[in-house]
Amino acid sequence: MVSQKLFDALPSFPDVLTADVPKFSLSRLSSGDSAYAHKVFETCCTTGFFLLEMGDDMVKEIDAMFDISNNVFDLEIEEKIRYAQNASKGKFTGWKDVGIMKTDSGAPDRCEFYAFAQDEILGITSLPHPDAIQSHRSAISSFLRHAHSIITRILSILDTGLGLQCGTLASLVSQERTSATLLRLIRYAPQPLLDRRTSLLRHTDLGAITFLCSVLGGLQILTPGSDPTDETAWRYIRPEPNCAIINIGDALVEWSGGILRSNMHRVTYAPGAQADCTRYSIAYLVRGNNDVSMKRLHSEKIPSAADDGDVEMDVLCGDWQINKSKALTAGADCARSRGGRDLRPVLKVS
Ligand SMILES: O=C(O)CCC(=O)C(=O)O
Numbered sequence: 535m536v537s538q539k540l541f542d543a544l545p546s547f548p549d550v551l552t553a554d555v556p557k558f559s560l561s562r563l564s565s566g567d568s569a570y571a572h573k574v575f576e577t578c579c580t581t582g583f584f585l586l587e588m589g590d591d592m593v594k595e596i597d598a599m600f601d602i603s604n605n606v607f608d609l610e611i612e613e614k615i616r617y618a619q620n621a622s623k624g625k626f627t628g629w630k631d632v633g634i635m636k637t638d639s640g641a642p643d644r645c646e647f648y649a650f651a652q653d654e655i656l657g658i659t660s661l662p663h664p665d666a667i668q669s670h671r672s673a674i675s676s677f678l679r680h681a682h683s684i685i686t687r688i689l690s691i692l693d694t695g696l697g698l699q700c701g702t703l704a705s706l707v708s709q710e711r712t713s714a715t716l717l718r719l720i721r722y723a724p725q726p727l728l729d730r731r732t733s734l735l736r737h738t739d740l741g742a743i744t745f746l747c748s749v750l751g752g753l754q755i756l757t758p759g760s761d762p763t764d765e766t767a768w769r770y771i772r773p774e775p776n777c778a779i780i781n782i783g784d785a786l787v788e789w790s791g792g793i794l795r796s797n798m799h800r801v802t803y804a805p806g807a808q809a810d811c812t813r814y815s816i817a818y819l820v821r822g823n824n825d826v827s828m829k830r831l832h833s834e835k836i837p838s839a840a841d842d843g844d845v846e847m848d849v850l851c852g853d854w855q856i857n858k859s860k861a862l863t864a865g866a867d868c869a870r871s872r873g874g875r876d877l878r879p880v881l882k883v884s
Pocket residue numbers: 718720734739746748752753799801815816817
């Protein structure tokens with residue numbers, strides 16, 4: 535998640551139980567080492583989460599995004615309101631105040647968002663934003679291009695593991711065609727000592743794959759196969775300098791017939807002394823192009839829906855994204871993912 539400098543400025547992550555999430559390096563992953571690439575693929579099938587250590591160039595771009603994020607959240611409330619999201623109308627870009635969404639218990643969320651669509655930043659569509667963003671459009675678009683090139687590298691490893699032609703998965707999340715891909719800036723204020731709880735409800739990411747950066751702890755994943763209501767099954771991920779967190783989303787689970795895993799996660803207060811600090815995170819949520827189906831892809835490694843006695847997810851990514859985003863706002867994740875193979879819509883949202 536960012537440079538050592540940003541980590542040094544905050545209390546360190548304490549000695550608490552953490553999730554078993556492997557760390558890979560981007561340079562090694564790009565070196566053509568097929569055994570290493572296979573480990574990445576296996577992780578995407580089992581945990582669905584890993585840390586990715588990046589080079590200085592990307593780390594600098596991420597630090598710059600955190601500066602932009604600070605400026606955006608420091609804007610006056612009147613200015614933020616002008617760019618408010620409107621979930622009931624399907625507008626998930628712009629500003630979301632604390633408490634608009636629900637958590638699992640039905641209580642209001644404890645996080646503030648500012649989100650922009652990749653399509654706007656790269657010029658496919660256009661929407662107004664505050665100056666704190668407009669004046670940094672080139673840094674933001676450079677970050678999006680760079681992060682997307684890293685994602686493309688990971689997708690090509692998944693192509694190989696799934697027996698797909700190289701470039702297949704990247705073609706479903708193209709930056710040249712419309713999608714609901716978002717860059718979401720998030721701020722979590724410290725919570726009162728006697729009233730600490732989940733800030734962002736448990737969910738699986740609805741898109742294909744996520745590139746996430748943060749310095750403080752607070753993100754937890756559910757131990758695969760566990761019941762989400764079992765509090766002991768939730769484990770913190772320990773953020774590390776120069777690393778992003780990569781996680782698989784629902785679209786990749788569907789396209790791969792459940793071979794890949796989108797693991798359930800949530801955000802709660804940061805552990806130890808970190809709980810007294812404001813937590814920022816940056817999530818690049820890469821989603822399928824709007825006109826791409828969620829149906830399974832064909833390869834000798836991907837079982838067909840008929841093989842599994844299953845019904846195809848016959849919905850376009852664009853529609854799936856709107857429905858699931860509305861459900862998440864209302865405090866319900868409309869899909870369960872326990873090991874990938876049994877991801878099913880369980881709640882229909884109009
Ligand atoms: O803030 C975080 O660390 C996680 C955010 C997240 O899970 C999301 O935006 O989907």
